[in-house]
Amino acid sequence: MDESLRELYQEVILDHSRHPxxxxxxxxxxxxxxxxxxxxxxxxxVYLKVNGEDRIADVSFEGKGCAISQASASLMxxxxxxxxxxxxxxxMDGFLHLVKGEDANGIAAEDREHLDVMAGVSAFxxxxxxxxxxxxxxxxxxxxxxxxxxx
Amino acid sequence: MTAQPKITALRPFDVETVRADFEILSREVxxxxxxxxxxxxxxxxxxxxxxxxRGFATSxxxxxxxxxxxxxxxxxxxxxxxxxxxxxxVNARHVDEIVFTKGGTEGINLVxxxxxxxxxxxxxxxxxxxxxxxxxxxxxHFLRERQGAVLKWVDIADDGSxxxxxxxxxxxxxxxxxxxxxxxxxxxTVTPLKEIIARAHAKGVPVLADGCQGAVHxxxxxxxxxxxxxxxxxxKLYGPSGIGALYALRAHLKAMRPFNGGGEMIxxxxxxxxxxxxxxxxxxxxxxxxxxxVGLGVALDYLSSFDRTAVAxxxxxxxxxxxxxxxxxxxxxxxxxxxxxxxxxxFEAEGMHAHDLATILDREGVAVRAGHHCAQVLMExxxxxxxxxxxxxxxxxxxxxxxxxxxxHKARKILG
Numbered sequence: 001m002d003e004s005l006r007e008l009y010q011e012v013i014l015d016h017s018r019h020p021x022x023x024x025x026x027x028x029x030x031x032x033x034x035x036x037x038x039x040x041x042x043x044x045x046v047y048l049k050v051n052g053e054d055r056i057a058d059v060s061f062e063g064k065g066c067a068i069s070q071a072s073a074s075l076m077x078x079x080x081x082x083x084x085x086x087x088x089x090x091x092m093d094g095f096l097h098l099v100k101g102e103d104a105n106g107i108a109a110e111d112r113e114h115l116d117v118m119a120g121v122s123a124f125x126x127x128x129x130x131x132x133x134x135x136x137x138x139x140x141x142x143x144x145x146x147x148x149x150x151x
Numbered sequence: 152m153t154a155q156p157k158i159t160a161l162r163p164f165d166v167e168t169v170r171a172d173f174e175i176l177s178r179e180v181x182x183x184x185x186x187x188x189x190x191x192x193x194x195x196x197x198x199x200x201x202x203x204x205r206g207f208a209t210s211x212x213x214x215x216x217x218x219x220x221x222x223x224x225x226x227x228x229x230x231x232x233x234x235x236x237x238x239x240x241v242n243a244r245h246v247d248e249i250v251f252t253k254g255g256t257e258g259i260n261l262v263x264x265x266x267x268x269x270x271x272x273x274x275x276x277x278x279x280x281x282x283x284x285x286x287x288x289x290x291x292h293f294l295r296e297r298q299g300a301v302l303k304w305v306d307i308a309d310d311g312s313x314x315x316x317x318x319x320x321x322x323x324x325x326x327x328x329x330x331x332x333x334x335x336x337x338x339x340t341v342t343p344l345k346e347i348i349a350r351a352h353a354k355g356v357p358v359l360a361d362g363c364q365g366a367v368h369x370x371x372x373x374x375x376x377x378x379x380x381x382x383x384x385x386x387k388l389y390g391p392s393g394i395g396a397l398y399a400l401r402a403h404l405k406a407m408r409p410f411n412g413g414g415e416m417i418x419x420x421x422x423x424x425x426x427x428x429x430x431x432x433x434x435x436x437x438x439x440x441x442x443x444x445v446g447l448g449v450a451l452d453y454l455s456s457f458d459r460t461a462v463a464x465x466x467x468x469x470x471x472x473x474x475x476x477x478x479x480x481x482x483x484x485x486x487x488x489x490x491x492x493x494x495x496x497x498f499e500a501e502g503m504h505a506h507d508l509a510t511i512l513d514r515e516g517v518a519v520r521a522g523h524h525c526a527q528v529l530m531e532x533x534x535x536x537x538x539x540x541x542x543x544x545x546x547x548x549x550x551x552x553x554x555x556x557x558x559x560h561k562a563r564k565i566l567g
Binding site: 067068 | 505506507510522523527530537565
């Protein structure tokens with residue numbers, strides 16, 4: 001089988017997409033963002049509970065989408081929970097570089113270990129938007145602005 | 152200008168000969184032979200079209216309807232010959248009933264802006280179906296937003312078929328237009344256009360058909376259909392992108408206000424006033440896509456050089472073959488199985504999102520479309536976010552269908 005396909009749809013990704021973590025509405029959320037990829041119709045909502053110290057105390061997401069977008073959202077919730085808003089945004093920045101196949105040295109080594117499962121996306125430029133939708137949505141939730149779009 | 156009937160012997164249809172006409176079909180992707188099953192999005196172009204465009208550009212090109220010099224005359228002749236090719240292709244009575252456009256979308260927007268908008272009172276109705284492409288929805292939404300038009304949606308049956316009775320029932324005293332597809336780009340449904348037109352006309356209501364898919368696979372005879380407007384696009388008809396045509400009844404065109412304003416669509420411009428050129432020039436402001444128009448004419452002549460019944464039979468064989476193979480898979484659900492449907496098959500595969508599926512098919516050399524197909528109203532109707540669509544053209548083969556089905560099994564192995 002095509003090696004890049006195996007890399008893209010590795011077991012961790014499929015596991016996240018089949019059994020997404022932190023899936024569902026977060027009642028205690030004080031930030032919510034909606035993301036939409038008009039190209040494929042995928043939609044995602046990201047809920048965040050940010051406490052007084054600017055820390056993401058809790059996070060969840062819901063939505064429908066391809067394996068890549070669902071896995072990326074699930075992985076993201078795993079990784080940003082407990083971090084400060086600034087840390088989450090920095091992580092997002094590194095993630096965006098990673099999936100575009102750009103220099104992602106800004107990501108701390110231990111984070112890189114977790115995020116590396118998404119690196120295979122860079123071989124599929126048409127699918128980068130699937131991987132980044134939840135992250136853009138997280139950012140728009142934090143900023144309270146207009147819904148995130150990737151197209 | 153009256154057209155001379157073109158009398159040439161039809162080429163016998165043979166798919167391998169046809170494939171040799173399309174250089175791109177022999178290429179590989181990711182080391183696999185290309186199985187191009189996305190012609191409903193855009194068809195590949197035969198070498199004869201590409202050669203004709205280059206030949207025209209290298210020996211006869213200039214702007215049209217403007218200069219008095221030699222090349223301007225040549226180019227104008229070729230441009231107008233292309234218009235005649237379109238006329239012949241749809242069997243319009245008059246060549247001045249053919250307006251060149253950028254594509255199907257522009258044709259429908261032209262009718263919306265120039266024909267319907269000035270005739271519309273708040274509360275007037277536009278009848279359309281739930282399986283329209285966005286290009287045959289959004290121009291009517293504009294009229295809803297801007298002028299208070301009411302959109303009357305006619306739903307399709309669960310198998311994707313559209314009943315003329317349902318359309319008829321939706322046409323009321325306030326209906327000003329029926330706008331519907333000739334063939335659905337998602338379901339493949341071919342609509343009973345002729346009957347719908349007869350029923351609409353009985354109530355004095357004009358009909359527009361979106362022929363972007365229908366013109367490719369069905370024989371279009373606008374005179375026999377007695378249709379008011381028929382929009383088509385070049386790039387799905389084996390011609391170039393950036394060019395299309397709108398057929399409109401001469402009487403309608405004469406009564407329609409201009410669309411874009413600019414050069415070539417006027418009779419006279421002074422500081423105080425303007426008067427407009429006669430149709431079709433009135434609707435072709437600015438320098439048109441001249442090389443593309445020539446390419447479109449050649450593409451239509453190419454398609455018409457075959458016995459279209461044999462082409463349709465070949466395409467339907469592929470559809471039947473693919474549908475049977477998909478029906479054998481109990482994890483696949485076909486969406487749209489209307490009797491007499493055209494050569495498009497949309498489906499959902501259990502546990503696999505259309506985009507993941509299409510990515511894996513792609514690596515097997517199989518090009519399909521995944522997404523909402525610019526038909527979100529229809530997606531909502533079937534409660535799906537997206538589907539995977541394979542479409543079959545005159546150059547496709549059963550071997551490509553086999554490649555597609557075997558790639559589906561691979562996807563199932565990876566994702567299922």
